[in-house]
Structure formats: structure tokens, C-alpha cells
Amino acid sequence: MPPKPHTPTAPNALTVNETLSLLATVLACSTVLARALLQGDDGAPLIASLAMSGIAFSATYAMIRWLGPTFIGAGIKGVDMSKAHNKKEIPECMGAVCAVVYIFCMICFIPFPFYKDIVSATSGGGNRDVVIMHEEYVQEGRFLHRFPHNKLASYLSAIMSLQSIALLGIGDDLFDIRWRHKFFIPAFAAIPLLVVYFVDFGVTSIVVPIPLQPYLGVELLNLGGLYYFYMAAIAIFSPNSINILAGINGIEVSQSVVIAALLAFNDVLYLLTPYPHPATDSHLFSLYFLLPFIGVASALLKHNWYPAKVFVGDTFCYFAGMVFVVVSILGHFTKTLALLLIPQIFNFVYSAPQIFGAIPCPRHRLPRFNHRTGLLEPSVTTWDEDKQPKPPIAAVLRLLAKMRLIRLREDEETKNITETSNLTLLNLWLVWRGPLKEDRLATEITTLQVVAGLFGLFVRHKLALLVFRQDNWSL
Amino acid sequence: MPPKPHTPTAPNALTVNETLSLLATVLACSTVLARALLQGDDGAPLIASLAMSGIAFSATYAMIRWLGPTFIGAGIKGVDMSKAHNKKEIPECMGAVCAVVYIFCMICFIPFPFYKDIVSATSGGGNRDVVIMHEEYVQEGRFLHRFPHNKLASYLSAIMSLQSIALLGIGDDLFDIRWRHKFFIPAFAAIPLLVVYFVDFGVTSIVVPIPLQPYLGVELLNLGGLYYFYMAAIAIFSPNSINILAGINGIEVSQSVVIAALLAFNDVLYLLTPYPHPATDSHLFSLYFLLPFIGVASALLKHNWYPAKVFVGDTFCYFAGMVFVVVSILGHFTKTLALLLIPQIFNFVYSAPQIFGAIPCPRHRLPRFNHRTGLLEPSVTTWDEDKQPKPPIAAVLRLLAKMRLIRLREDEETKNITETSNLTLLNLWLVWRGPLKEDRLATEITTLQVVAGLFGLFVRHKLALLVFRQDNWSL
Numbered sequence: 001m002p003p004k005p006h007t008p009t010a011p012n013a014l015t016v017n018e019t020l021s022l023l024a025t026v027l028a029c030s031t032v033l034a035r036a037l038l039q040g041d042d043g044a045p046l047i048a049s050l051a052m053s054g055i056a057f058s059a060t061y062a063m064i065r066w067l068g069p070t071f072i073g074a075g076i077k078g079v080d081m082s083k084a085h086n087k088k089e090i091p092e093c094m095g096a097v098c099a100v101v102y103i104f105c106m107i108c109f110i111p112f113p114f115y116k117d118i119v120s121a122t123s124g125g126g127n128r129d130v131v132i133m134h135e136e137y138v139q140e141g142r143f144l145h146r147f148p149h150n151k152l153a154s155y156l157s158a159i160m161s162l163q164s165i166a167l168l169g170i171g172d173d174l175f176d177i178r179w180r181h182k183f184f185i186p187a188f189a190a191i192p193l194l195v196v197y198f199v200d201f202g203v204t205s206i207v208v209p210i211p212l213q214p215y216l217g218v219e220l221l222n223l224g225g226l227y228y229f230y231m232a233a234i235a236i237f238s239p240n241s242i243n244i245l246a247g248i249n250g251i252e253v254s255q256s257v258v259i260a261a262l263l264a265f266n267d268v269l270y271l272l273t274p275y276p277h278p279a280t281d282s283h284l285f286s287l288y289f290l291l292p293f294i295g296v297a298s299a300l301l302k303h304n305w306y307p308a309k310v311f312v313g314d315t316f317c318y319f320a321g322m323v324f325v326v327v328s329i330l331g332h333f334t335k336t337l338a339l340l341l342i343p344q345i346f347n348f349v350y351s352a353p354q355i356f357g358a359i360p361c362p363r364h365r366l367p368r369f370n371h372r373t374g375l376l377e378p379s380v381t382t383w384d385e386d387k388q389p390k391p392p393i394a395a396v397l398r399l400l401a402k403m404r405l406i407r408l409r410e411d412e413e414t415k416n417i418t419e420t421s422n423l424t425l426l427n428l429w430l431v432w433r434g435p436l437k438e439d440r441l442a443t444e445i446t447t448l449q450v451v452a453g454l455f456g457l458f459v460r461h462k463l464a465l466l467v468f469r470q471d472n473w474s475l
Numbered sequence: 476m477p478p479k480p481h482t483p484t485a486p487n488a489l490t491v492n493e494t495l496s497l498l499a500t501v502l503a504c505s506t507v508l509a510r511a512l513l514q515g516d517d518g519a520p521l522i523a524s525l526a527m528s529g530i531a532f533s534a535t536y537a538m539i540r541w542l543g544p545t546f547i548g549a550g551i552k553g554v555d556m557s558k559a560h561n562k563k564e565i566p567e568c569m570g571a572v573c574a575v576v577y578i579f580c581m582i583c584f585i586p587f588p589f590y591k592d593i594v595s596a597t598s599g600g601g602n603r604d605v606v607i608m609h610e611e612y613v614q615e616g617r618f619l620h621r622f623p624h625n626k627l628a629s630y631l632s633a634i635m636s637l638q639s640i641a642l643l644g645i646g647d648d649l650f651d652i653r654w655r656h657k658f659f660i661p662a663f664a665a666i667p668l669l670v671v672y673f674v675d676f677g678v679t680s681i682v683v684p685i686p687l688q689p690y691l692g693v694e695l696l697n698l699g700g701l702y703y704f705y706m707a708a709i710a711i712f713s714p715n716s717i718n719i720l721a722g723i724n725g726i727e728v729s730q731s732v733v734i735a736a737l738l739a740f741n742d743v744l745y746l747l748t749p750y751p752h753p754a755t756d757s758h759l760f761s762l763y764f765l766l767p768f769i770g771v772a773s774a775l776l777k778h779n780w781y782p783a784k785v786f787v788g789d790t791f792c793y794f795a796g797m798v799f800v801v802v803s804i805l806g807h808f809t810k811t812l813a814l815l816l817i818p819q820i821f822n823f824v825y826s827a828p829q830i831f832g833a834i835p836c837p838r839h840r841l842p843r844f845n846h847r848t849g850l851l852e853p854s855v856t857t858w859d860e861d862k863q864p865k866p867p868i869a870a871v872l873r874l875l876a877k878m879r880l881i882r883l884r885e886d887e888e889t890k891n892i893t894e895t896s897n898l899t900l901l902n903l904w905l906v907w908r909g910p911l912k913e914d915r916l917a918t919e920i921t922t923l924q925v926v927a928g929l930f931g932l933f934v935r936h937k938l939a940l941l942v943f944r945q946d947n948w949s950l
Contacts, residue, residue, distance in 0.1 A: 214673070
């Protein structure tokens, strides 16, 4: 082993108030957890999941604070460009702390939903090689919230995908991989999920919307191998779309918390339907993954919200996106996820001309900080006189400007385009709303996410009946 | 997101010869793999595992070369202290590359041993919710090398533990965690393995040696919760023991390759017994984990052997140790593993006085490089006149010196101890053999590992019959 310098780790102490609040939370949650462990009544795993989420929140909160100086010491740090005094370095890649706490928590949670069912479902006497499992038992013998053993492989594969994305995300944050390479990181991380889906489950059929049924002649369409491409596409899109809706304090985390909360809300709707319902287990499964995520992400949000004391890193964005991917793929509600990602989808489509090179893309497209006013303004791409956009692109840009979808400035004499605002949702919002303070912008975009998400859920449960035979959430 | 500088990555090119050899290996292995996939006859998964190991070797070999500059650019680098020109920095923590390739390979391998069995074992028609599994089927219906579905959870938990140790090992390499904290890293990483063992398998009985049976009155002793402590102890010891038998080029990797090869040799012995044999599946399972490990570790060894072009990092040592832990725990041959770790156990026991502070422990105990001769000599702890060891310790040191188990120097007049060699196997070997060149020392210690390991296997299969009723490898 080569020599290594010892990094002095002066801990960033928690205040007395914080320490007491966190300790109280941990104590209360541990009590609930112990009760769930000992009594083991029907709702126990869900209650245990809630308690674990509280512990995960506290652990993440404290560790982010304590590990800050260690991260800075190891050179994992960055400068906030949107502040007046922009010299101070703060820790970067704190999403890694979230990810580690989350994964640890999910692993320790395994016995709660899985243990009891297995014991009672085996042939007894410690001999668990041959699993005796009657169909009636699976259908009626359980109420909330125990899973049959065959869900364990899915659960483990989901954690593996999340571990993979954490590992690759940290690699990305350390080595700053090129954009066109890192785009595919989530696809690699999704492999455990898809491989186990393949050997374990293998359902590759989708319900055909009613208007299309006469043409295809079937209600269920088996997509076969294509279905894996579809899942891979979701797995690539979700993490990357969160990663590109970024650039101001708190926005990556707040949008993730909102999406997770809305998914959890949707899951709870299914728990209220009479059991047995075919989708209940999937949504319970989803809740077990979402609650601890909300826990760790909220702790990160406290530190990353304006003015940010830590950065989250690509690790967090990928990780959050992948949590949504695993719950929606294993729970078979990828279309619902898509409805909750409307702002991300808009941002991606809107950004596409710059991402795919039709319009020059500067290295950073985050809103510009105006040092005089202290407000954020849309950042711009400038067009030199001798490097004007090609006529068709110029025409599109002028059209977008007319529709107020970009801000465009022209030279008054030559009518040349001098600058256009960069194509991100954040810049567009600033075009519409005028210069804003950073936290105000983050709050407004987060509110937009909430409103768009609630609308998405409304579409899912009400309007979907226009094109599908029935809502699978049938009260 | 904060700004990040773009790291220029000038790739460390492979030579034409290397490129051709690696390409040929990948091509040959891919052909074998495709054949195994399409034909799917009985030995297919084992052949696929061999082919994948070849691909894993090639991928690791190439990636270590290509990623070198990237690692150095990210500050993950170190200086070799045992070289005459000791200014050159080389990449550190290359074990992370091994780990990532290995995990990726193990995930892609899942369908080979698991797919066919599941398809034929379910109720058909794509309905795999209810698994029909007859005892006769499990006992006779399969030959080598398909696993029943309930092994999948064990397989996934093993990969999760390996992913965890990679993640925590990288954290250790980046942040240089204190010794007394990092000692417990493997315990955390072992949690997925132990939790799934708990919910999935739960066998906690051990066979009592014949001489002890009259006293205990049983043949099988159920250790209950204690068994988990036993497994956790193995999980902590194995990775750490490899990590402390370190300090010269190549030694961490070569010992790991030797142990893996001997474990694989032992596994092959079981494949040659008539099927069905109760231990066959466990040893096949073990082979699937060991072969790709030998692949990636050999590629690393090529770069880490004297004169090292890369360092392996704690990540590698932990990772290698954890591979041995997962195969031996899931295969129920932890005692065999202990027999193969004899040099590591000796090194640990011998080091204990320094590790636990009875004798001062300098930060580095690796052998001292003599710049004049170019040879390695034992490194020493020096004792000042006013800071002599306490009388009992001095007595022990003198006794050890008399038994030639340390080198001790005294002041000729005062008879005070002036220096004692540091308590590591490498230093002890140099005390016995005199100064050696670095690669010579590494070769000799590796040979020692081979001889001790073969002796261990001999003990396992021959002498064990003196204390156990039967060898479970019965020809």
C-alpha cells in the first residue's frame, strides 16, 4: 500500500437543538420498530417502514453535517456560482451519503415483509428447501403486508440496481465523465433489475387502449423483447431527466421529494381498496421503497435548499431517478410515473435542440446570477455576426420567441440574432416571470411540479377510463 | 450543479499485441457463451461461467490501462515507497475497476444458472406466480448445473454484499478512514448476506466433532443467534486479514488469486462425485463466484506485480476477502476457508501486539527499501533509551528473538533494546531469509501461500475424518 496523508476531520457539530430533535426522532422510531418486530401484527411492515424512514432521515441529516469536512478534505467540493460571495467551497456529491444510508436501511428492512411469511409457508422443522405454497394461501391467507417469498428476488434486484447507480454515480462525480457517455450510466445500473425481471417474472404484455383494439385485434399485446427496450428507455430517461432539471439550490432534491410523495400518495390509494386486489402488493412494495427515500431526501433538502450548504452531485439525481424506475417497473405503473414526470419531459424536449447540437450548447446553462440585483436571469447563448444560426433554425428561433417560448435579442440595424435564452425550463420560467431570487425560483418550480403531478394523477385515474376498460384502482 | 473542470483523459493505449490477444480472448469466449446460451445442455452454465471469466479478464485488463490517467487526474494516486526512483505517481484503488467489472459480469450471468429451471418449474402459460416444485423434481430432475429458484435470493444477496464492500471500500480509499473504524467495514457489507441468510435459509447448526459428542450429547449443535456472530466474525476477519498482509507489489492480489484457485480446486473435487450429492450445488455455486474473480484478479495482477504500474487499494483487499466470505458462508465451508487462510491467520496473530497497541505501531510497517542495495529489509520499531518496553514485554521480545521470530538489536553497553523488527509476516520472512529483492519476496510468500493452502486442503479431506464422522466429499 502506498502512503496516504491523514485527513484531519474536524466534525461540523450539530446544534444542541438539532441533536435533541434527531435523538428524539430516533428514539421514537426505534420504539415503534421494536414494537413492530415483537408484535408482528398485520400492518407491522408498513409501520416498520415508516419508523425506519424516520431513522434514515435522522442518520442522513447528521451524517451530511459530520462528513462535510471529510468530503472537502478529499477534494470532493464545489463553488456555488449563483452567490454574491462565490469563493466559498462547499461539499459536493452528498447524494452519496443519502444513497448509502438508504441502501443500508432497505437491507435491514428485509426481515419485516419477508420473514414471517416464509416461516409459515415452508414445510416446517427448519427444512425450507421445499416451499409449499398453495394458491388459496397466496390469495387469502395473508392480509397486508407480508410478501410471498418470490417477491424477495425482485426486492433484492431493486436494491442491486440502486447500489449500482450509486456506485456509477459516484464514479461520474469523481471522474466527470463526458455527457454522451454518462447518459447511459442508468442503463447499466438497470441491468440487475431487468435480468431478474427476465428470470423471475417475465411479463411483457401491455394493455392496448380501447380505441386501438379494433386495429390490433387484441386486448393484451405481448411486446416480448421490445418490452425490455421500453423498460431500459424508462430507466435511462428518469434519472437523466432529473439530472438536467438542475442548476439552482435545492431544485434536484425538491422535485424528487415531490415526485416520491405523489407516487406514495398514489400507492396509498391502492391500500384503501378492499383486499385482495391484484395491484395492492405492487403498491405496497412501492411504498416500502418510497418512504425511506422521502426520509433521506428530506434530510438532504434541508442542507441543499437555498442557501445551499452542500451540493447533491449527479449521484443524487441518478439515484432518485432510479428509485422511481424500480418502483414503477416492479409495480407495473410506468405510465403513471411518466405522468408525474411531465415537467421533466417538457424540460427534456425543450432542451433537445441544445442537447443534440442543433443549437450551440454552452457548458453551463444554469440561470445567470446578476451580481448587481442579486437576482437570477435567463442565461443566454450569444450569436456572433459571422456565426448566425442557419436560416431554418433562425426561423424556428424567431417563431419560438413570438410564442414567448424563448427570449431573443436582435441587432436593431442588421436584424441579426445577437442572443437567445438557453433552452431549459428554469430559464423559460425566468423569461416568463422576470428576474427572480434563487429560492423564489426554486419554490415556484417545485410548486409547478406539485400541480403538474396532481394533474397527472387525475388524468391517471379519471381520464384514463376514456381509453382503457377500467381503472385498476377500483373502489 | 457547481462547475467542474474537464479532465483531459489521454488514454494509456494497449500495445498491438495486447489488443490482438484480448480481442481473440473476447471473441473465443463470446462464441462459447453464445453456444452455451443456444444449446443449453447440462454443463452449459459452468461453461458460460468460464467464458464470462475470460471476458472479465480482458475487460479488466483493458480498463485498468485506459482508466489509469483518469484516476491520476482525479487525484486517486500514490507513490511507490520501495523503488529507487520513488517520485513517480501511479493510479491507486484499481481494485474498484475489478469490482465493477466483476459485479457486472455476475449480474449478466444470472440467466444461465437460473432461467431454464424456473421456466420448466412453473405452472406454465407465463403464470409464474405459483411455483410448483416437487421434492422428487428437485432431487432427481436436474443434473449439473441448474439451480432451483430459491437459490436466486442467496445469489443476489451475495452480489449485494460484494457491491456494498466495493462501495464502502472506495469510501475508505477516498477518505482514508481511521484503522479502528475501517476494521468494521466488512461487517456492514456482510449485512445483506446475513439478512437474506436469516429470512431465506436460517440453518444455524454445526456438526460437533466426534471427541466432543459425548460431552454435548448431540451430533448437531444449534448455535442459534451465535451462528450469526460466527458468520460476522468470518466476514470481518477474511477481508481485513488480506488487507494487512500487504505492503509490497503484487502480494495482495497474488495471495487472493491463490486462495481463490485453491477454493475452486476444492469445488471441482465435489463436481466429480456422483450426483446427487448434498454438497454439489453449494460448490457449483461457489465456482460461479470464484471463476470470474480469478479472471479479474489475474488482470489486476498483471499490472500490480513488480514493478507495479497501479496500486490495488483497500477496495481490492476487502473485495477479495468478501468473495471468499460469500462463497464459504453460502456453501457452508467456512472451516475450509479458515484452513486456506493459515498465512493470513498467522500474520494477524503475529501482528496483534502492534495492532492492539502492546508494542508501538508505526504508520507503515511495510519492509524497508535499502536504496544502496536495492533490496528489502525488515522495517523496525525503534526504542529510545528513555522509552524502553516494560519488563514483561521486553522479556517476551527477547524470547521471540531467541526463537528467531523477530530480529532484536541491543545496545552493547547498556543492554537496552534499540530496535525490533515490525511484526508482519513479510518482515519475519526477511528476518529468516535475509534481504531480498521485492519480486523475489512476493514470489516466495505466494509460494508459501500455495504450500500452506494445499496442506490445508489435505487436512480438510484426510485428517478431518479423525474428528468428524465422514468427509462430505465421499467418492
